[in-house]
Amino acid sequence: MIRNPHLSEATAAGTASDVAVEWDRGNDQWWDWYMSLADGPVPDGPLVDPPAHDPGPLPTDDEVTAELAKAYPITDEQIARFRTEAFVKLPGVLSPGTVERLRIKLRAMLDEAVDADVGFQSREMMWLDDDVVRAAVLSPRLGGISAALLGTDRVRLYHDNALSKEPGAGRTPWHYDAHHFPLDSPKVLTAWIPLQPTPREMGPLAFARGADVGELVDGLEFDKHGTSYDRGVSEILRTHGVQVEDGPFAAGEVSFHGANCFHTAGANRTTAARVVLANTYFADGVRVVPSPTMVSGDWRKFIPGAEPGEVVASPRNPLLARPV
Numbered sequence: 001m002i003r004n005p006h007l008s009e010a011t012a013a014g015t016a017s018d019v020a021v022e023w024d025r026g027n028d029q030w031w032d033w034y035m036s037l038a039d040g041p042v043p044d045g046p047l048v049d050p051p052a053h054d055p056g057p058l059p060t061d062d063e064v065t066a067e068l069a070k071a072y073p074i075t076d077e078q079i080a081r082f083r084t085e086a087f088v089k090l091p092g093v094l095s096p097g098t099v100e101r102l103r104i105k106l107r108a109m110l111d112e113a114v115d116a117d118v119g120f121q122s123r124e125m126m127w128l129d130d131d132v133v134r135a136a137v138l139s140p141r142l143g144g145i146s147a148a149l150l151g152t153d154r155v156r157l158y159h160d161n162a163l164s165k166e167p168g169a170g171r172t173p174w175h176y177d178a179h180h181f182p183l184d185s186p187k188v189l190t191a192w193i194p195l196q197p198t199p200r201e202m203g204p205l206a207f208a209r210g211a212d213v214g215e216l217v218d219g220l221e222f223d224k225h226g227t228s229y230d231r232g233v234s235e236i237l238r239t240h241g242v243q244v245e246d247g248p249f250a251a252g253e254v255s256f257h258g259a260n261c262f263h264t265a266g267a268n269r270t271t272a273a274r275v276v277l278a279n280t281y282f283a284d285g286v287r288v289v290p291s292p293t294m295v296s297g298d299w300r301k302f303i304p305g306a307e308p309g310e311v312v313a314s315p316r317n318p319l320l321a322r323p324v
């Protein structure tokens with residue numbers, strides 16, 4: 001067995017599926033480790049230019065905030081689809097101008113925090129540092145959609161995440177988020193908000209259709225050192241003929257995936273970075289799992305003071321307001 005170079009002595013110890021100890025490095029190092037579990041080569045051959053895109057006139061801060069406070073007209077059919085398929089992609093959640101404002105902001109915040117040569121760049125908890133990002137992360141519009149999908153009154157924030165898959169960066173491994181969020185409930189979801197039109201060649205998030213896909217994968221051993229888990233999930237999905245939604249995202253389209261949804265993302269074969277704001281929300285009243293693992297990453301930073309078994313309601317986990 002080859003030891004994964006991103007792990008410390010403590011997290012590398014034990015068998016390849018032993019994840020019982022807590023993560024002992026930062027969140028960006030967690031992502032470096034997690035992305036190293038993806039099977040498949042990084043792209044070869046020339047990168048392609050993404051299609052040209054004009055977002056139109058850019059809204060002011062006040063206009064962005066007003067847009068993100070309004071209710072989205074989600075339908076019963078979209079809610080039912082989320083419940084049977086474990087994810088839903090919703091068109092026109094944000095205007096193209098708001099998407100562009102957020103892209104400019106997140107790009108600057110990533111550039112300030114991350115080395116330019118890192119292929120998968122991340123920065124979290126940006127809502128504490130910037131008003132426009134706060135308007136998006138604590139958006140009543142996103143909160144209203146999330147509450148409707150989860151069948152709850154109001155949601156709280158677990159964390160925000162800026163994720164940039166740089167040109168030429170490889171796949172995101174198959175996974176489901178309940179494996180890493182230390183939140184003891186299925187009423188957890190992530191709003192994945194691409195900050196540019198995202199064609200297939202850019203590696204949009206891709207979803208295995210079906211809330212019960214986890215049952216098929218249940219016996220598969222996790223592999224903290226290598227790519228066998230990612231490969232194993234692909235094989236199981238293929239063997240069972242599970243459909244995968246891996247289509248493009250238009251500007252302003254947002255996906256919402258539940259914590260039990262299996263998802264992956266392709267390599268970025270374009271000359272532009274695939275920048276995303278990924279916000280995770282959970283139903284008010286959810287508790288911390290009894291034993292968070294190393295796959296839970298830097299979780300104490302996101303829910304400070306909440307110990308295993310306790311309700312998560314720290315000042316870092318505000319309740320989102322209802323949309324108007």
Ligand SMILES: O=C(O)CCC(=O)C(=O)O
Nearest residue numbers: 163172190192265276278
């Ligand atoms: O953006 C990616 O490639 C992965 C993001 C992801 O897995 C998530 O937001 O749950």
